[in-house]
Amino acid sequence: MRYMMIMQAPETMSVGEVDGPPPAEVFEAMNRYNTALVEAGVLLAAEGLGPSAEGFELTNDGESPTVTDGPFAEARELVAGFWILDVATRGEAEQWARRCPIGPGVRLEVRRIHDMNDLEGIAPPEVLDAEAALRSRVAERAAQYEQSGS
Incomplete structure (x- = not known):
């Protein structure tokens, strides 16, 4: 948690x-x-x-x-x-x-x-899928940020 x-x-x-x-x-x-x-x-x-x-x-x-x-x-x-x-x-x-x-x-x-699984059964599946894709992009951006040191 x-x-x-x-x-x-x-x-x-x-x-x-x-x-x-x-x-x-x-x-x-x-x-x-x-x-x-x-x-x-x-x-x-x-x-x-x-x-x-x-x-x-x-x-x-x-x-x-x-x-x-x-x-x-x-x-x-x-x-x-x-x-x-x-x-x-x-x-x-x-x-x-x-x-x-x-x-x-x-x-x-x-x-x-809240985690994504807290929204299961509440938010529509397509919204959850879109949110998961966004979180993946954010994680990639964070990794790039860490590598660049800025």
Whole structure:
């Protein structure tokens, strides 16, 4: 089963924002945690995200999409980063989440990622076939990306 751990933190806690970068100990603790995930063979992906000032939101009011540049003043917490884990059970996902070195004011939301077989019997077979073909193309693109190093 795949799970996504979504780190939510106040905007003021973004790396390099307001008070400068976090102390070296924060980076070291996160590196130890990520290393443990890799050594356990459960980490599929993990990334930190830039501050909302560098991003945008797209909303749809029913007529046409609207793009709003960041920062997003109305948000108290923003997604600061994520991990995608491949574990055997929900309990194992919870164990890894409990080990994550998040600090005060940070929230970690953990959600299961649906697999293709979760859609069997719900989505039409032709949609499932098309989705499987798309996922294959995405996997090929990811492999190319990894080989090119960019």
